[in-house]
Amino acid sequence: MAYETLAVEKTVAGMTITINRPQQRNSINNKMLEEINRVLDQVEEDDQCRLVVLAGQPGTFCTGMDLEEFSAVKSQSETGPVKLGSNLYMATLKRFTLVPRVVIAVVDGQVMAGGVGLAAASDLVIATPRSQFCLSEALWGLLPAMVTPFLVRRVGFQAAYRMTLTTAPVLSREALEIKLVDEISESPFDSVHRLWLRLSKLSVPTLRNLKEYFRKMWLITESMENIAVSEIERLSSDPKVIENISNYVKYGIFPWDKT
Amino acid sequence: MAYETLAVEKTVAGMTITINRPQQRNSINNKMLEEINRVLDQVEEDDQCRLVVLAGQPGTFCTGMDLEEFSAVKSQSETGPVKLGSNLYMATLKRFTLVPRVVIAVVDGQVMAGGVGLAAASDLVIATPRSQFCLSEALWGLLPAMVTPFLVRRVGFQAAYRMTLTTAPVLSREALEIKLVDEISESPFDSVHRLWLRLSKLSVPTLRNLKEYFRKMWLITESMENIAVSEIERLSSDPKVIENISNYVKYGIFPWDKT
Amino acid sequence: MAYETLAVEKTVAGMTITINRPQQRNSINNKMLEEINRVLDQVEEDDQCRLVVLAGQPGTFCTGMDLEEFSAVKSQSETGPVKLGSNLYMATLKRFTLVPRVVIAVVDGQVMAGGVGLAAASDLVIATPRSQFCLSEALWGLLPAMVTPFLVRRVGFQAAYRMTLTTAPVLSREALEIKLVDEISESPFDSVHRLWLRLSKLSVPTLRNLKEYFRKMWLITESMENIAVSEIERLSSDPKVIENISNYVKYGIFPWDKT
Numbered sequence A, B, C: 001m002a003y004e005t006l007a008v009e010k011t012v013a014g015m016t017i018t019i020n021r022p023q024q025r026n027s028i029n030n031k032m033l034e035e036i037n038r039v040l041d042q043v044e045e046d047d048q049c050r051l052v053v054l055a056g057q058p059g060t061f062c063t064g065m066d067l068e069e070f071s072a073v074k075s076q077s078e079t080g081p082v083k084l085g086s087n088l089y090m091a092t093l094k095r096f097t098l099v100p101r102v103v104i105a106v107v108d109g110q111v112m113a114g115g116v117g118l119a120a121a122s123d124l125v126i127a128t129p130r131s132q133f134c135l136s137e138a139l140w141g142l143l144p145a146m147v148t149p150f151l152v153r154r155v156g157f158q159a160a161y162r163m164t165l166t167t168a169p170v171l172s173r174e175a176l177e178i179k180l181v182d183e184i185s186e187s188p189f190d191s192v193h194r195l196w197l198r199l200s201k202l203s204v205p206t207l208r209n210l211k212e213y214f215r216k217m218w219l220i221t222e223s224m225e226n227i228a229v230s231e232i233e234r235l236s237s238d239p240k241v242i243e244n245i246s247n248y249v250k251y252g253i254f255p256w257d258k259t
Helices: A030-044 A067-077 A087-096 A114-120 A148-155 A155-168 A172-177 A188-199 A204-216 A221-235 A239-251 B030-044 B069-074 B088-097 B114-120 B147-157 B157-166 B174-178 B186-198 B202-217 B222-235 B240-250 C030-044 C067-075 C086-098 C114-120 C147-155 C157-166 C172-177 C188-199 C206-216 C222-234 C239-249
Strands: A006-010 A014-019 A053-054 A059-060 A102-107 A110-112 A124-127 A133-134 B006-011 B014-019 B049-053 B060-062 B100-107 B111-112 B126-127 B132-134 C006-010 C013-018 C051-055 C060-062 C100-109 C110-112 C126-129 C131-135
Touching: A006 B060, A014 A030, A030 A053, A030 A087, A030 C086, A030 C147, A053 A188, A053 B186, A059 A114, A067 A239, A087 A114, A087 A204, A087 B030, A102 A114, A102 A188, A102 C086, A102 C110, A110 A114, A124 A188, A124 B126, A124 C100, A124 C157, A133 A172, A133 B157, A148 A155, A148 A221, A148 C157, A155 B147, A155 B186, A155 B202, A188 B174, A188 C157, A204 C157, A204 C222, A221 A239, A221 B202, A239 B088, A239 C100, B006 B030, B014 B030, B030 B049, B030 B157, B049 B186, B049 C086, B060 B114, B088 B222, B100 B186, B111 B114, B114 B132, B114 B147, B126 B186, B126 C239, B132 B174, B147 B157, B147 B222, B157 C126, B157 C147, B157 C188, B157 C206, C006 C030, C013 C030, C030 C086, C051 C188, C060 C114, C086 C114, C086 C131, C086 C147, C086 C206, C086 C222, C100 C114, C100 C147, C100 C188, C100 C206, C110 C126, C114 C131, C126 C188, C131 C172, C147 C222
Parallel strands: A014 A053, A053 A102, A059 A110, A102 A124, A110 A133, B014 B049, B049 B100, B060 B111, B100 B126, B111 B132, C013 C051, C051 C100, C060 C110, C100 C126, C110 C131
Antiparallel strands: A006 A014, B006 B014, C006 C013
8 A cells, every 4th residue: 555644564563654744844734644544444454463653754753734735725715625634633633542552652853733642642652862842833823722632631731731831842851751751762663662562462352442441531522522623623714823824834934023 | 000918010021910918928818819800800901911920928929818817707797798708719710720811920938728729720830949838728627629629730639639638848849740830940030031932922812712722621610610619618617617717816726736 | 356358456546457368469359348348437436546557468568359269250150149349349449538537558569450449549658669560450351440540530641541551560669750659668657657747637527528529629420430340340251351360360371371
């Protein structure tokens, strides 16, 4: 199978998905979300395939929504055929938390906005020391609305709130302390290998039970997920937000630059 | 505008509120809550005014409810005109979490009981190294009922529970670890300044969206807030509690002193 | 009163319960749960008795459900008189969190599976440096279903999830960081003594108020508790799980051993 946005490798334990849009700094577009889900479909067909590793490029895990595509879509007619992938993004995060497989994010370098959600929704996150996580959405007048439920689940309310409000990067050491990262490692794939020695003992039915059960032990409900999708759609239709992003994409002007 | 309990200073970014009841060790009374809300009213009238800093006296941020006033009110006839400010206190904490401005608590020294709530409900808390936080309520037969929702939100269940149960002071370093404090700084106003460089990029509508949204991402509901107010009113009407506090105010006798 | 599974000592402050099944590595059976509840009944009859300390054997706090008894029960006829103590285990954890007394777990050494629940549901946990906590259930195809609500309450979602998924032991230092342990001490009974100097100032009614109130400030509801009991009953009736445990008890074969 061919992928436009990913490099996918079958390993002994499962599948390694490498986000492969270096020209776009590994930003997320609809195509990528579709392809990630296609890989997960494939994984789910094979009970021997129990590990999904999600990795990025050296120095850049994922920088969130592709602003150029966003801007292009938004400048098209409302009746145009292209749609934003909010629902699909949310569904992908949710799927990470429910798919009866182990999902490990291997992070090296920058993780921004929607990229933080991909990590937060993974079962485990292994990061290199030079990794950093940043929720920059509020600077554009947006919110990391779909990231929030999964980030709060992982790091608690205050750490998630602080990241969103301050928009300041969280370095790997702090990320470990707040549990956004589960392990810091110079060689994260070796860490995955080591973890797998133990994780491989869990069967697919056990992983299914475990993930379904833990969902019942926390705050996230379908209603909260719908609130999240509605909020991001509301905000990303705000003319001011569209203008902010468009000015950046076209002219490199940030919202807070004096005009 | 003149304030009895506060010193209020307009700054470039917003307003700095300094709790100014050194004789009463910066304890909280109704007047202070009214005045804090008056400042917030003023702040909300001006979209340029986006930062609220809440500070205390050197060595004493705030020591909670004014026990002398409590005792005086409680010893009056039930039909008397004076009422306790439970609702107003709760409403003030809630307002900190929803007002579309950045609220930063600058803490130096002692923070007790209701003072912990003022910090916990702030968006960010910057504390000096000599700061300490103590929930002493249970010693009087009370509970930090209105503080709890906001404290649990900030530090999680166990840290909030442990503080309430043990009534032991939490020093700045531990406060940072449990996220009751966001930053420790020898010069907290410099830290505010540094934070503001970034925070100032957020617009009032974005702050409103952010705060309203995060409220939907956590446990606190109006129903929980009502439970909190009811509980504190119930406990503070308990004759044993009233006697405990009265004995302390009048004779300096603690509840656990042998009589 | 005589106990089969415990050593119980009345102290000045309250009762010290020592789990006393060294031959069974301090595993939990129905009898032990009944006896712990019997001690709590006794404690509740005496308002002077306000402290319950739960301790284990040197090097082994508690290793969870007695697998031999489980296997014996399960191999009996379905209509047999013996029943598993899921409800009683859950009720015991819940009782720890609501009994108007201070419950302190003193942990030295191994804590596994259901033993983690006994610690997690205690008000405070003091552990020696050599202590470690492990949720091994998933290796058998089970889940720590009844432990989860109380563990999530104590350590947050991610730390509880990670322990369940990885089944890896958490050493004392990490246990302290995630707040599964409240204090590490070489001489934990001295720590209890020190804590008691302050805790002894709280009255029984205050402890009752405090515990009932904090229950309203968190996620655990009767409905969640019922989900937990149903899940463990469902999983422990799974023929595959029964076979896994039976093979281990009879032949020392682990589920992941090649056959």
